[in-house]
Amino acid sequence: MTILAIETSCDETAAAALDSSGKLLGAALLSQMKMHAEFGGVVPEAASRSHLEALPAIIGAVLQQAGLGPSDFDLYAATTGPGLAPALLVGASAARGLAAGARRPFHGVNHIEGHLASPFFPQATLPPHIALVASGGHTLLFDVEGFGHCYLLGRTLDDAAGEAFDKVARLLGLGYPGGPAIEKAAYGGDPAAFDLPRAMQNTPGFDFSFSGLKTAARLALEKPGASVRVADFCASFQEAVADALAGRLARALRATGKKLAAMSGGVSSNLRIREKCRMAAEKEGAQLVAAEPWLRTDNAVMIAHAALLAAYSEAAAPRESAEIFPTLDPRWYSRN
Ligand code: KG4
Ligand code: ZN
DSSP: OEEEEEESSSSEEEEEEEETTOOOOEEEEEEHHHHHHHTTOOOOHHHHHHHHHHHHHHHHHHHHHHHHOOOOOOOEEEEEEOOHHHHHHHHHHHHOOOOOHHHHOOOEHHHHHHHHHHTTOOOOSSSSEEEESSSSEEEEEEEEETTTTTEEEBBBSSSHHHHHHHHHHHHHHHOOHHHHHHHHTTTTTTSSOOOOOOOOTTSSSSOOOOOHHHHHHHHHSTTTTTTOHHHHHHHHHHHHHHHHHHHHHHHHHHHOOOOOOESSSSGOOHHHHHHHHHHHHTTTTOOOEEOOOOSSSSOOOOHHHHHHHHSSSSSSSSTTTSSSOOOOOOOGGOOO
């Protein structure tokens, strides 16, 4: 079986081809980061126009690498949500069109399923684990039994972790995306220089909150007469996010008894955050795995992988009638 998958949920135009053994036949990705950097964030209308322009060449590159024609695949997949509606439409419509032309099924993939699969690429199953998905749009904690059996334990009540990085970087004039810029600027800084809040650490449950941290960071920067060493400030902010994520991860491992934790999404690129999560997991007797660098931020390989996992799972029937914009899958509603 061969799969062609498309991802256009946010600011990456991506396509990938995979065979049933998980062998990557081709992959191409174009990031719109530079364009959105001018606006300090992603502009949905501009993103969807760019996807429209870039997608034919991206698909063409993947077909060339795979040595296959547009109608040669057994399954066509695309991210159908969550994401920016006009951006999702571009990729999902293209994949549906290709599937119709090839008279093959279309499978709608939930973007989060892709992130959840990414630390385990190219395995054909997901092991039981606690998953932390932290990106610019999401901060989610799942209790995963296997593919399609993921229970949402907690989520951010306000900003996503990556969004907090982006907003604080903007305050500091460090540019977009803020995560890599803050990580770089934090190098050599003192993580204890600024006393920033670790929200929700003492509240029950598994939810996150980053808006208080963002406000505290702004107030510290705007304090009259404050002299801020950027390295110290960035290191302190990064440490506060790391503590918040690692604390919740440890609590989830403790509560479920799971011995494996996995991190995915753009924020898992942060070395200090990975390190703190690894230490927290080890303290609970668990191992931590993270997606490979090239699979951490949005890409189509993880979407193709999720489609493959779905094909192998009990939910084998492709979702011909998947809604274009499904909200969180009912399977993922909290158990509580
Ligand atoms: O997964 P991703 O590409 O997009 C979404 O699905 O949102 O993640 C992008 C987010 C941005 O907010 C970016 O600032 C953050 O991930 N990010 C980082 C790092 N690299 C990317 N955050 C902290 N440290 C990093 N090194
Ligand atoms: Zn994502």
